[in-house]
Structures are given as structure tokens and as C-alpha cells.
Amino acid sequence: MDTSEARDYFVDLQQRIVARLEAIDGRAFRRDAWERPAGGEGVSCVIEQGNVFERGGVNFSHVNGDSLPPSATATRPQLAGRGFEVMGVSLVLHPRNPYAPTVHMNVRLFVALPLAAGEVAAPHAQPNWWFGGGMDLTPYYGFEDDAIHFHRTCRTALEAFGTEYHPRFKRSCDAYFFLRHRNEPRGIGGIFYDDLNEGGFEHCFALTRSVADHFLPAYEPILERRKDHAYGERERDFQAYRRGRYVEFNLVYDRGTLFGLQSNGRAEAILMSLPPLVKWRYDWRPEPGSPEARLYTDFLVAKDWLA
Amino acid sequence: MDTSEARDYFVDLQQRIVARLEAIDGRAFRRDAWERPAGGEGVSCVIEQGNVFERGGVNFSHVNGDSLPPSATATRPQLAGRGFEVMGVSLVLHPRNPYAPTVHMNVRLFVALPLAAGEVAAPHAQPNWWFGGGMDLTPYYGFEDDAIHFHRTCRTALEAFGTEYHPRFKRSCDAYFFLRHRNEPRGIGGIFYDDLNEGGFEHCFALTRSVADHFLPAYEPILERRKDHAYGERERDFQAYRRGRYVEFNLVYDRGTLFGLQSNGRAEAILMSLPPLVKWRYDWRPEPGSPEARLYTDFLVAKDWLA
Numbered sequence: 331m332d333t334s335e336a337r338d339y340f341v342d343l344q345q346r347i348v349a350r351l352e353a354i355d356g357r358a359f360r361r362d363a364w365e366r367p368a369g370g371e372g373v374s375c376v377i378e379q380g381n382v383f384e385r386g387g388v389n390f391s392h393v394n395g396d397s398l399p400p401s402a403t404a405t406r407p408q409l410a411g412r413g414f415e416v417m418g419v420s421l422v423l424h425p426r427n428p429y430a431p432t433v434h435m436n437v438r439l440f441v442a443l444p445l446a447a448g449e450v451a452a453p454h455a456q457p458n459w460w461f462g463g464g465m466d467l468t469p470y471y472g473f474e475d476d477a478i479h480f481h482r483t484c485r486t487a488l489e490a491f492g493t494e495y496h497p498r499f500k501r502s503c504d505a506y507f508f509l510r511h512r513n514e515p516r517g518i519g520g521i522f523y524d525d526l527n528e529g530g531f532e533h534c535f536a537l538t539r540s541v542a543d544h545f546l547p548a549y550e551p552i553l554e555r556r557k558d559h560a561y562g563e564r565e566r567d568f569q570a571y572r573r574g575r576y577v578e579f580n581l582v583y584d585r586g587t588l589f590g591l592q593s594n595g596r597a598e599a600i601l602m603s604l605p606p607l608v609k610w611r612y613d614w615r616p617e618p619g620s621p622e623a624r625l626y627t628d629f630l631v632a633k634d635w636l637a
Numbered sequence: 638m639d640t641s642e643a644r645d646y647f648v649d650l651q652q653r654i655v656a657r658l659e660a661i662d663g664r665a666f667r668r669d670a671w672e673r674p675a676g677g678e679g680v681s682c683v684i685e686q687g688n689v690f691e692r693g694g695v696n697f698s699h700v701n702g703d704s705l706p707p708s709a710t711a712t713r714p715q716l717a718g719r720g721f722e723v724m725g726v727s728l729v730l731h732p733r734n735p736y737a738p739t740v741h742m743n744v745r746l747f748v749a750l751p752l753a754a755g756e757v758a759a760p761h762a763q764p765n766w767w768f769g770g771g772m773d774l775t776p777y778y779g780f781e782d783d784a785i786h787f788h789r790t791c792r793t794a795l796e797a798f799g800t801e802y803h804p805r806f807k808r809s810c811d812a813y814f815f816l817r818h819r820n821e822p823r824g825i826g827g828i829f830y831d832d833l834n835e836g837g838f839e840h841c842f843a844l845t846r847s848v849a850d851h852f853l854p855a856y857e858p859i860l861e862r863r864k865d866h867a868y869g870e871r872e873r874d875f876q877a878y879r880r881g882r883y884v885e886f887n888l889v890y891d892r893g894t895l896f897g898l899q900s901n902g903r904a905e906a907i908l909m910s911l912p913p914l915v916k917w918r919y920d921w922r923p924e925p926g927s928p929e930a931r932l933y934t935d936f937l938v939a940k941d942w943l944a
Contacts, residue, residue, distance in 0.1 A: 511898040581888035
């Protein structure tokens, strides 16, 4: 297992995606290289008040630590407290146009070191490693075409690795991006996986690269179709209200966010996922039959978009 | 231990506070009585787009359940999984005027039932109970007079019960309302206590009543002084930015919020604490020496306001 190859891939991925997003927006991202005192480094690429993106970030990070925090070992309690190394790229984009959906993509490699202090090594102890990743779409005004295109591209990204992956990762996505306290999905889903360690490192790494490389093909055509759609105050208001759900999910449930905050990550980079302008209001419901209501009835529902 | 007396007190407290806030605002709160399918009930009193309050809520709830969630037993792991009853009043007020601080007050009584399924009763097994509560102030533009008045009233609320309470509860407040990922307090503090079970039920109940009864004397003079202060877009913008910290605290750290969400509480009532309009922006810092910078340098610091 050579983690430097993964690192090179993630560094290049960030550059490629940012370059393309800059071409779309017409404005440059700000680039901040940072070091983490407790170990590790990263580069945050951020855009705010762009022509297309009201706020967005594409972060690379590669950090290590003495003790895996609970958010990273929920499904592997035997690894709690081990030293670790984690690297990856995470992005969230909040377009200004309410007809253009928010998108999230993340790919990462986790390595838990084999020995905790005082533990006796098995004869051929290997580090534990796993990949995680995925992408998901959060529209404010839903479009069937967009949902089909996004899910189709997710399926394409995975099909060379086995036909079972897409349904499995789509289900994981629906289960993960769900606000239990609202009984509501965050968006229309996509794919999500974590703890992927099967078929060998090369298989998992290749799958992860394919997911990441399909991000732009999945999102760019949707953005191009929607970014110049006419809108007014009503749509901006609904967008700001719905963005509240994004904040609720990321701060209450999201493992990556909690892992970052618990492991003394760089808060400003982690919280790049939060939208620029958000409204909360009490017990608000859309007018039945309105375009806003259709988001709830036609899009924020469990659905097989490729059926 | 008679919990009906506590219940009567909390119900009346909510009514008294809402009546006074309505007199201040000039607009009525909306009142929503609700029942929780899994057991319990409450009344949410909410104001939005009032003359003084941009958003605020005063909630009474009295709920019971089969199994205490983890957020309620962090410091009492032996009670995890027990049946419970919890009642109290919780309020958060977000004035529109950026010179008027946001305030939070909460008082509650927790009762953990003595027996989990299959557990053998001790001969004189009693339910475990504890009170919790406090109030704290979150200014956007700080005023020394306000901070002194608020802390002085908190001290007055506690002094009849023992001189050690105020310093102890002030320290707890500073420790609790702290954003670790920002290394920054939420506001200027006040008092906070949890797990209070000492000197008998009557002592703890009387102390809790005194805290709650000092809420209006602590906050109202400050609000009266600041609610008509002239302000512009700059101050509104800073207020919206700082309100992001309030969201981050409540969704990432606040035990009451997490308890409510984990126990299938009424999300709209619990999330009344979230501000109406919030902005996030990347790596923003106030101009050194500006009024905004003075919030950080002069108010968001550990400080004995009564020295």
C-alpha cells in the first residue's frame, strides 16, 4: 500500500476541479495553504460572491494524529484511540441561482496505524485502511432531467467495478444524508460509501478515482442549464430557508464535519460547507401545489431515478 | 418529591415571561400546544418579525420516555437507558437591533426512573432527580454596563442560597458556552448549572425558581437601553455573521438541543433557538480597533465583570 500515490492523485484532483470551476465562474478561487500544529497540512480553495458561486470550497487535506476520534470509529470501535492518517478532497458549492442545486463531493483515504501504545503486534500486522467518498445533489427547485443525469453519471462512475456498487452506494447515500429530526432527506441523493476495504487497495483506489473523476461530468451540465435561469426574491427566500437544512445536517450529523471539528481541524476550511446566507423560520410550509411544495412532494422522497 | 408543583411553576413562568415580552414588543406571540407521540406535551410560544424581536421563542415542555438518550447521561453513565421525565422552560430571543444582545434562559427538572428493565430494586430505591438551568447573554456590540448589570443580577439570583453558587455557576457557564473549534466563548456568559442535586429537592427547586424569576430583571433593562439604538447595514451584517456562531454552538455542542433532537422532540420548537437570518463567510476578521473588533478583544474573553 503506497499512500503517496493516493496523495498525488488527491492533490491533482483538487487542482483540476478548481481550474474548471474558475473557468465556469469567471473568477479565481482564493488558495490558502495551511499546516495543522498537531500534524498535517492542506490547501483550502475558496470562492465567495463569485459570478456563479455565492460560496464554495474545494479542500485538500492530509492530516495525522495520535488518536482516532469517535466520529471516525463508530463502525470500527476496535480502532478507537489508534494513530491515524487521513487524506482526501472535499467540496461543497452553493451557487447563487436558486434553480442551480448545491452539490457536495468527497473522496478520502483513512489509515489507522496498527498499534496503540502498549498493544502487542500480530506477526504480520498491517495498517488498517479504508476509502470513503461519494457525491450528492441538493436542489432548491427540482428538475427531473437533472436528477436523472446526476444519478446516471454516478452509476457510470461505478459500473466498471461491479454492478452491485451503484445500488449499494445509492442506498447508503439515501440513508446517510437524512435529517432524522425532520424525517426528511437532505437532497435527492447520489452515492456514498465509507469503510470500503474489499478487493484490495488498488481496486478501492481505482473506484474512488472514478467517483471523483465523474464529479464534473455529473454536475457541470446541470449547473450550465440552471445558472442563468431567471429568479426573484421569492426563489432567493426559499433557497435561504432550505439552506437551513444543509446547516442542520452538516452540524448535527455529518461525520466529516464532526471529525474535523473534534480533531482540531481548521474550522474555517471545514465550515466552508455552510451556505453564505441562511434563514430559519418557524413551522413554515409551502403552499400546496406550488413549485416550492413540489420540492418536497416530488424530489425529497425515496425514489429510483433510473427506473 | 412532588413534580406537579414544579410543573405548575414552569407553566406559570412561561405565561409571565411571554406576557412581559409581548408588552415590550407590542405584538402577540403565537402559541402552539403540542403532544409528543412517544409521551409528553408542551406549549411553544413564538414571535417572528416583531417590532423588537426578529425571532424568539419561550417553550414549555414536559416529556417522558423509556430510555434516557446519551446527551442526558454524559456525566451519569449509570443512568443510561433508564426511563425518564423532564420538564422545563427554555427561551431564546433574537432582537432585530444589532445593539441589543441575544439572550438565552433555561430551567429544567430531570427525573430518571429507578429501574431499568430486569434491574433489581434497592430496598429504598428512589428516583434520581436533578435540576439544571441558567441564563447567558450574547452581544453583537458589547456594552460594559450591560455586562455588569447582567452578571450582577445573576449573582443576586443566587446569593440567598450560598455565596459559593455564583462563582461556581459562572465558571460552569464560561466552560459550557464555549466553541472549542473556534476557541471562542459564545458570548459574555452568565450562569449555568446541571446535575444539581444537593441540599434537598426544596433547596434546588427554590434556587431554580430564583434563577428563572431573575431573567426579566437581568435582560429587560438591557433591551430597553439598546432596542432603539440607531444602526445601519454594517451592524446588521456583523450581527448576521456573529449569529453563525450561535448556530454552530447550538447544533454542535448544546446538550438541550441534542437531547431534544435525539429524543424525537418537536424539531420546530427546539430549533426556535436558531436566528432568523445568518451569514457565513470565510476567514473574516474585523478591522483592528473597530467596534466589531472590540467585541472580540473586550467582551469575548474570560473576565470577572463584577471585580
